[in-house]
Amino acid sequence: MTERSFRFILGISLLILLYFHLDIGIYIYIGILLFEGLTNWRIPIIASRMRYGSAYNPQDLSNADCAAIPFDAERVLRLLVAGFLVVTFVLFKEEVWFFPWFIGFMLFMAGMTNICPMVMGLRWLGFR
């Protein structure tokens, strides 16, 4: 499983959870993202290792050696998305109701096109 396909799944999941008002699902969603971000036990990596064995080596860290900040951009993405959802869905649900939808749309588009502006921006900032 690549990060691209996982972003697609995240986007679709979030949109479905939002449409059907499955607040519990969204809390679980936030929890998974926080877990991935804090531990770096990312679902794409786990799924790939289950499929390909321990030989799997995530090649998304192409500029790992020259990264200024030794922290994975994908982890930062998950933490940021979780944080945004906490703020916009849990704390200020009515005021910024649109933001979770926006996150869902962007994740979906990132999965469809393999172009994730946030990850690109994070890597430009120096994350691994």
Added chain:
Amino acid sequence: MQGADHGTVTDNWTRNWQASIAVKITAIVIWAIILIAFVLSIFLLKDLDREIQADYELKADQIAYQIAMLWADANSLSDEQLGLELRARFEGLGFTGLVLSAGEERMQVGRIQGYPDSVFRRIPMSREDAMPVDVRAYYPDPHALAREQRNHLTIGLFAVLLVFGVFITWATRIVLHRPLQALMTAIRAISDGDQKVRFDTNRQDEFGTLSRFFNAMLDQLMRQKEALQQALDEAESASRSKSAFLANMSHELRTPLNAIIGYSEMLQEDAAELGNTRSVQDLQRIHTAGRHLLTLINGILDLSKIEAGKMQLDVARFDVEGLVQDVVATLKPIMDANENDLVVHCAPDLGVMESDETKLRQTLFNLLGNAAKFTDQGTVTLEVSRHGHAGEDWLRFVVKDTGIGIPVDQMSRLFQDFSQIDSSSSRKYGGTGLGLAISRRYCQMMGGDIEASSRVGEGSIFVVRLPVASPTLRAGAVAEKAVSAEPITTEVPAVAAGPIPAGGRRILVIDDDPGTRELLGRYLAQAGVEVLQASSGEEGIARARQELPDLITLDVRMPDLNGMTVLRTLKEDPALRQIPVVMVSMEDFSEDWHEAGAAAFLTKPVDRNRLGELVQTCLLPEGDGSVLLVDDNDGTRALIARTLQEAGLPVIEAEDGIRGLELMRRHKPSLVLTDIIMPRMNGFDFLDEIHRDPALCDIPVVVMTALDLSEQDRARLSGRAYWVMEKNPDMRAEILKQIRDCRKATGVCPDGSA
């Protein structure tokens, strides 16, 4: 993206932005639309719940009015009918329930539990005694309703964006991607070599313009390529013409000079015999002028060859000190002519060199010759040393003299063509002014160079630096000479120059030039040889079959059949195969002539002494004249025997030393080729036995071995073997060469005649 080994799954962020143009455009457009849509929705939907509430307030007025109308007719309706009428009205407006109360009476319609939000209206009655009716209409949570509406709107937007995105992608592919794909396909076809591909120029947009420019560029490139091809063809034609010119001029210029030099020499001898001193002097002048002209022509042709890039290096491995000694020995008479002392210092570690021995020899001849020429009663020093530089071994030849020196203003022209110190030097010192120019070019071809320094009145120093291994090796051809660094030789008497000792034999001279035929004929006739002549290759073959001569001299360049073709024809004829053939030519013969079966090679103008040596070597001597081949390996024996037989040498074979001794005593061969490791009697014992027998000890023995000889082995062979060579795939040519050198060096026939 899956890795080929299924162990890696890549999602390189740089590849994220390397998606198809259609995807990039779609993504950018969709992002923009998402942003705009969300910004708009924020402003448009921010008060949605209040609007919903206001809407319910409005609807409450409507329901109140409808209830007032109903209440006026309430007496004609039962409670049930009234309830149904009310339900129909409020549910159509979106309320969930109504509570009507008038005084103590209270009526509830629909659902009110769980709906905290309601709208209150008091409906006054027209009759004075009637109580006003209080209406409370309950409706769903406006926040939930607003949320619901926002969800529907957002999903609707999502669907629209999805469709729009697909449309954008499709449109981009049609408008951008397909033309680009066509361009890429055409460019790929062109890079694969299909130069006739052209783009479709029917489009009027930017792609059409790009296509037209590409087509124009391709047409221009094709024209340039054709022009370059034409220029290349012309250059190759000019090069071929130049080569043909050089070859023809070489032949056309040297042929008459050959006659001038040769006949003047012969006439000198005749005049000397008759005592005509004055004619001798005149003929000497003619001879000298001819030699000088030949030197000049050789220099010019060599220079032309070098300039045309036709001069090749004939790279072989040779002993440096041996070459130096050879050069020094040859130049000694020239040194003595001006009473100069020649001092030679050779470093002990000179070793062997892989380069063109002939050109190096020529260079040293030139430098030492110049030193001798321009020095009178002085000292000429030759120092040879070996040193390392930039990881390579180099050899340094320094020629110093105490001669007249070179003026400073002449130094810059020293290595130019036809450059001499001054115009009078050619009259005083001779020379053509080409020697240094050619020598420098030779050195540069061999990967080195020549430097010069001088002081007028004190002398000059010329330094030649050459790499030990020439960088311009001929492909796959480094001829191996004797492998051992310390060749084992025996002292043999030098060849006697003079009349050609070949009495009673017949020699066929095949040459299209009557002058050469006449000259060679006279040289050979003086030795009592019967000379047969043929003016063409075909005539030569016919006369050889008819007369079966003892030796054939064969010109290389002939108009009908060239020399190599005649040689092959002779060697294919069993009756003529054994006749030794000496090739004669104007040019340096680079083809492997001895592989074709020739016994020797002579350059024109033919040197009488050299001709004599070759005839002496190649003519089968009276008596046995065979070569004894001693080797226990049948295959090796057959191979070498065939090589010798093709060269016109009769072969006797023996499988070990005991048999070899037997055959030697019976046949007295001219030369013995022997292996070392053999059964019954090995090579060492064989040589010991030969050395003990006075009748056999003068027969030269060449040892062929694959054995890695120790110092002890070499010591044992020293004094007994003429030469030791390694068995290798190229040994056949080496064997023939050693046989010729050996026979030349011995100059002795088995019957003892010189």
